[in-house]
Amino acid sequence: MENPAVQRKTHYEMSFYEILATSVARMGPTPNHIAIIMDGNRRFARAKGLKVMHGHEAGSTVLDGVDEWRKAIGCKELTIYVFSSENFKRTKDEVDNLMELIFRRSEDTLNDVKSGKNTNMCVQFIGNWERSPEKLKNRIANVMEITKDFKPYKLNVALAFTGQRCT
Known part of the structure; x- marks a missing residue:
């Protein structure tokens, strides 16, 4: 179902204020x-009167801007904490939807490689993603293999991480 509050852009363009802020930075x-913990997506959705999954989708689109901002300031490495091992305690429906969202965003990454849009960002998934669906594990392995030699930027996606261990 299409999220009424979020439209994923095929290309992210920074606003005047974002350009100004990155210039100052x-x-x-x-x-x-830079490391970011994805938090507050459910609160965002509830505050807007949306389904929880729409909050997660909105949070995922924010990452497009974050990636552009960090490149604009010259930061080479970004880690995003997207799904903790504690998140497996959520409802089966929410976990399944989150896994599907991660799968779709990984597909976007592959499409960016195929189109030539991403030739400079290595993507690594860290954490213990053994409990992830088989199709997601295959997609993750594919993304990491295809981008393993890309430089100078690196994106680490922490999936099924704990506070005790992330690698």
């Missing part, structure tokens, strides 16, 4: 690595 020291 480049004036200082550039971080080598």
